[in-house]
Amino acid sequence: MTAAPAPPTLLERIDRLRRERHAVILAHNYQLPAVQDMADFVGDSLGLSRAAAATDAAVIVFCGVHFMAETAAILCPDKVVLLPDLDAGCSLADTITADQLRAWKAEHPGAVVVSYVNTTAAVKAESDYCCTSSNAEAVIRSIPEDREILFLPDMFLGAHLQRVTGRRLNIWMGECHVHAGIDPEHLEAMRREHPDAELLIHPECGCTTSTLYRMSQGDLGGTSTVVCSTEGMVRRAVESPATSFIVATEVGILHRMEKFAPGKRFVPASREAVCRFMKMITPEKIAACLERMQPRVTVDPETAAQARAAIDRMLAVAA
Ligand code: 13P
Ligand code: SF4
Numbered sequence: 001m002t003a004a005p006a007p008p009t010l011l012e013r014i015d016r017l018r019r020e021r022h023a024v025i026l027a028h029n030y031q032l033p034a035v036q037d038m039a040d041f042v043g044d045s046l047g048l049s050r051a052a053a054a055t056d057a058a059v060i061v062f063c064g065v066h067f068m069a070e071t072a073a074i075l076c077p078d079k080v081v082l083l084p085d086l087d088a089g090c091s092l093a094d095t096i097t098a099d100q101l102r103a104w105k106a107e108h109p110g111a112v113v114v115s116y117v118n119t120t121a122a123v124k125a126e127s128d129y130c131c132t133s134s135n136a137e138a139v140i141r142s143i144p145e146d147r148e149i150l151f152l153p154d155m156f157l158g159a160h161l162q163r164v165t166g167r168r169l170n171i172w173m174g175e176c177h178v179h180a181g182i183d184p185e186h187l188e189a190m191r192r193e194h195p196d197a198e199l200l201i202h203p204e205c206g207c208t209t210s211t212l213y214r215m216s217q218g219d220l221g222g223t224s225t226v227v228c229s230t231e232g233m234v235r236r237a238v239e240s241p242a243t244s245f246i247v248a249t250e251v252g253i254l255h256r257m258e259k260f261a262p263g264k265r266f267v268p269a270s271r272e273a274v275c276r277f278m279k280m281i282t283p284e285k286i287a288a289c290l291e292r293m294q295p296r297v298t299v300d301p302e303t304a305a306q307a308r309a310a311i312d313r314m315l316a317v318a319a
Helices: 008-018 032-038 045-054 066-075 098-106 121-125 134-139 155-165 184-193 209-214 230-239 251-262 283-292 301-317
Strands: 025-030 041-043 059-063 080-082 112-115 129-131 149-152 199-201 226-227 245-250 265-267
Touching: 008 025, 008 283, 025 032, 025 045, 032 251, 032 283, 041 045, 041 066, 045 066, 059 066, 059 283, 066 080, 066 121, 066 301, 098 112, 098 121, 098 149, 112 134, 121 209, 121 226, 121 301, 129 134, 129 301, 134 155, 134 301, 149 155, 155 209, 184 199, 199 209, 199 230, 209 251, 226 230, 226 301
Parallel strands: 025 041, 025 059, 059 080, 112 129, 112 149, 199 226, 199 245, 245 265
Antiparallel strands: none
């Protein structure tokens, strides 16, 4: 008697479904290692938008949070966008609604509205420009000097942009609870423990402004400091001559850094910097959503067209 064949593993099931559904799996840099490893593409918000726009797959399984899946749905109206868990939200995107933005715009008639990508489709639809952490500076610089700017929703990124561009911005006082928690005290303690490490800081962090200020005062000694998007951090980890790094962002990024720069050492600025929304996506939920072709993320055509205009203006400035 021959033994029954072993049942397929979870990964084999996902691979079979991915082929059958003509699906592509996109994963953000903060996803669980197992999710990153099975994805067709891993990257930051901008990279994922580009990958969504470029794919010829019929189905996009978006392993990230809701606003990112919405952005994919806006860019690919003819594709099915699946988000393995609809509860994967974003505390930063939740800090401003379209109604609140309309009220803010009414207080500043004629101002140019620049929205960080961590916003709902409805907020993007009320915006002139979208931006991500990798192109926010270029977007702000592209706006004529004499125009008033409303920047939302992240106050730490807004303060960083004011500093690097020298522009005065009206900034919405939103924050991401994960990044706001990485404060100057956390970073200082890590710097004392690892004096030779290079600092890689995401601009959403609560420590960004004070660290850059101290750097400009020559107060950080020879410590090399780079403020960049999650993808910029991976690139820097590979290209930098440094061999150890303090990484100030969500801890999921360490998996990619260790993969792309083996032999280098990466320590998180805070081990508590875990985005529970990003971690809601699991291999089991990926298999289930491919099986059922649910849950889907859609954006109504009118909102999508307006939001798309803000995204296209961003891409035109910093493609
Ligand atoms: P990146 O665009 O740098 O990947 O950042 C997205 C994000 O949600 C950071 O918290
Ligand atoms: Fe949103 Fe913060 Fe999570 Fe990024 S880390 S997805 S900004 S809650």
